[in-house]
Amino acid sequence: MAAIVVGAIGLHIINDVLESDEEDDDLEDIFAISGASLIVRDDRIKSQRYYETTIRNYLPDSFKRFFKVNRETLELLCENLALHPTLSTRIVSGGRPQILLEKKILMTLRYLASQETICKLSDRFGVSEHCFLKSKKQVIMAVIDTFFNKCIKWPDVADFPNIAKEFDEMGAYNFPDINVGWPGRVHDAKVLRNSNLWEAGFEKCAHGRYHILGDAAYPLKQWLLTPYRDNGHLNQQQRRYNLQLSSKRQVIERAFALLKGRFRRLKYLNIKKEMDMCQTVVCTCILHNICILQNDRLDNIFNVDSDDEDGQGHVNVYPWLQNDAQGTLKRIQITNRM
Numbered sequence: 001m002a003a004i005v006v007g008a009i010g011l012h013i014i015n016d017v018l019e020s021d022e023e024d025d026d027l028e029d030i031f032a033i034s035g036a037s038l039i040v041r042d043d044r045i046k047s048q049r050y051y052e053t054t055i056r057n058y059l060p061d062s063f064k065r066f067f068k069v070n071r072e073t074l075e076l077l078c079e080n081l082a083l084h085p086t087l088s089t090r091i092v093s094g095g096r097p098q099i100l101l102e103k104k105i106l107m108t109l110r111y112l113a114s115q116e117t118i119c120k121l122s123d124r125f126g127v128s129e130h131c132f133l134k135s136k137k138q139v140i141m142a143v144i145d146t147f148f149n150k151c152i153k154w155p156d157v158a159d160f161p162n163i164a165k166e167f168d169e170m171g172a173y174n175f176p177d178i179n180v181g182w183p184g185r186v187h188d189a190k191v192l193r194n195s196n197l198w199e200a201g202f203e204k205c206a207h208g209r210y211h212i213l214g215d216a217a218y219p220l221k222q223w224l225l226t227p228y229r230d231n232g233h234l235n236q237q238q239r240r241y242n243l244q245l246s247s248k249r250q251v252i253e254r255a256f257a258l259l260k261g262r263f264r265r266l267k268y269l270n271i272k273k274e275m276d277m278c279q280t281v282v283c284t285c286i287l288h289n290i291c292i293l294q295n296d297r298l299d300n301i302f303n304v305d306s307d308d309e310d311g312q313g314h315v316n317v318y319p320w321l322q323n324d325a326q327g328t329l330k331r332i333q334i335t336n337r338m
Contacts, residue, residue: 050124051103064298067106068113068262069287073296077105077143084142099127099135107132108139112263112284137276140283148282151289152178157206164210167248173255174292175285180278188217208326213248220323222330241335259288262298 055063064070078101081087087101107125110116116124122132154176155163179195192198201223205211208222220226227242228234234242260266263284271277291297 050126051100051106055106066113067109068298069109069291070294070296073291073294074102074105074109076290076294078102080146081105081139081142084146086138087142099131104135104139108136109287111136112265112280112287114264115268140279143283143286144279147286147290151286151293152176154204157210160206160210167251173251173258174289175255175259178282178285180281180285181274188215189219192218208330211330213245213252215249220327220331222324222326224327225331225334228331237335237338240338241331244338258298259284262288262291 058066060070067074082089082101087104089098089101103125107121107127110124111118111121114121118129118132122129125132127135152175177195177197179191179197182191182194197204201212201221202208205223211221211223211225214224214226216227216229218224218226225245227245228238230242266281266284269277269280271280
């Protein structure tokens with residue numbers, strides 16, 4: 001509406017000037033007013049001072065409830081991401097002031113921690129939707145570039161004994177290896193077969209001395225132990241083995257519950273581009289591991305209810321992913337010790 005009014009004023013002045021003797025001087029005024037009509041716009045009313053005032057007054061519990069991290073973790077992110085080229089402060093003249101790095105990170109954390117719409121989030125932080133999306137993209141990519149190799153890494157063999165001993169407490173809460181991008185309907189065994197872990201699993205597990213746990217969807221390997229398939233003829237030791245493996249798998253399930261409990265955006269990713277979706281998931285896994293390393297825990301945010309106690313809900317149906325002899329022998333040896 002403002003642009004239309006200015007345009008009408010410009011036309012009125014044109015008519016007056018055409019009847020004037022001082023054409024040259026008045027034409028300059030016309031062009032100035034006409035140019036102004038091109039840049040006048042109605043700015044959308046946005047929330048003000050939320051970042052500058054409200055967040056500053058949050059108590060620690062409120063801050064963590066809203067952003068799912070504590071202020072110490074936020075400071076760590078700010079210190080490290082400030083060195084990334086896309087987030088480093090640039091010296092510019094004119095235009096609107098740059099969005100502060102801390103504000104960009106908080107916007108991204110709130111986006112990942114909630115299911116709020118972009119419209120609501122941008123309004124809350126007092127920025128345009130375009131600026132919010134751009135800032136979110138910058139932070140997600142900076143997190144991946146800065147922390148991926150530091151936080152998503154397989155533990156050293158020397159750490160395996162402690163991990164095995166304290167598995168119920170810390171063994172599976174973090175993610176040492178991730179494979180993101182496969183549709184959820186793809187069979188678990190096929191996803192494993194096409195991951196880097198499939199080729200490197202034996203070596204990563206100290207050539208079969210140690211092992212990781214999986215359900216019945218995966219093939220039995222020397223480095224990957226799975227439950228016995230319950231055909232109704234399992235003996236007591238085999239059932240006990242399945243029960244023990246199932247109880248340890250609950251730790252793994254809790255790790256995923258903790259990830260989705262902290263970053264609720266993962267419950268429903270309303271993202272069009274597949275690459276953006278994958279980058280969002282990778283970013284949350286990295287942030288999850290950072291929180292574990294920082295001892296930045298969330299309490300009472302998940303309950304694990306498994307309908308598949310023995311891992312029998314999905315069965316390996318791929319003939320080219322069969323159990324190997326070394327895995328079978330290792331499982332028998334462990335079963336006989338029970």
